[in-house]
Amino acid sequence: MSKEELLSSIRDERARLDAVVHALGEADLSEPSLDGGWSVKDVLAHIAVWERRLLTALEAAARGDVPVWPEVGYTFRDTDRLNARDFEANRGRSLEDVRRESRRSFEETLGAIERFSEDDLTRGDRWPWANGMSLVQMMSPNTDEHYREHAAAIEARAEQAG
Numbered sequence: 001m002s003k004e005e006l007l008s009s010i011r012d013e014r015a016r017l018d019a020v021v022h023a024l025g026e027a028d029l030s031e032p033s034l035d036g037g038w039s040v041k042d043v044l045a046h047i048a049v050w051e052r053r054l055l056t057a058l059e060a061a062a063r064g065d066v067p068v069w070p071e072v073g074y075t076f077r078d079t080d081r082l083n084a085r086d087f088e089a090n091r092g093r094s095l096e097d098v099r100r101e102s103r104r105s106f107e108e109t110l111g112a113i114e115r116f117s118e119d120d121l122t123r124g125d126r127w128p129w130a131n132g133m134s135l136v137q138m139m140s141p142n143t144d145e146h147y148r149e150h151a152a153a154i155e156a157r158a159e160q161a162g
Contacts, residue, residue, distance in 0.1 A: 003116070006113065006140070007110065010147075011110075017147040017150060023158070034157055044098050044102040045091075046090075047105075047146060047150060051108070053069070053070050054139060054142045054143070057069055058116070061127060061135070062115070062116070066129040116135065124137075
């Protein structure tokens, strides 16, 4: 996938997520109606947290440092534990605050990606620490794929609720 294809997919999937969220009433956004007792607000906070992690990793890569992923002291095996910790840390935030952070983290993520060259993003041999993966392959699960996954879950729940 090229840089432009990635950016296009990220924008398209985020627009879909935003449209799904926008179609819901304000009260529906804070209702814990999704799996695990999460609300749409919780999902937006969750996505923003993972975008922040991605931004930290991209900033490290841009400096020539080896990114720590997903964060210091955690591995991919800890994803559920991280998600539970982040849910608890963010559940008391206001909808307005979460929406503002969601928009900001999305815009900053786009900006960070745009600053990388095509080669930096797409060459699997560009980053020795990436084990042959390109940045595109590493980013997609925390951007376009992540938005798609959560938009589909919110849509399915909205359809069930009628």
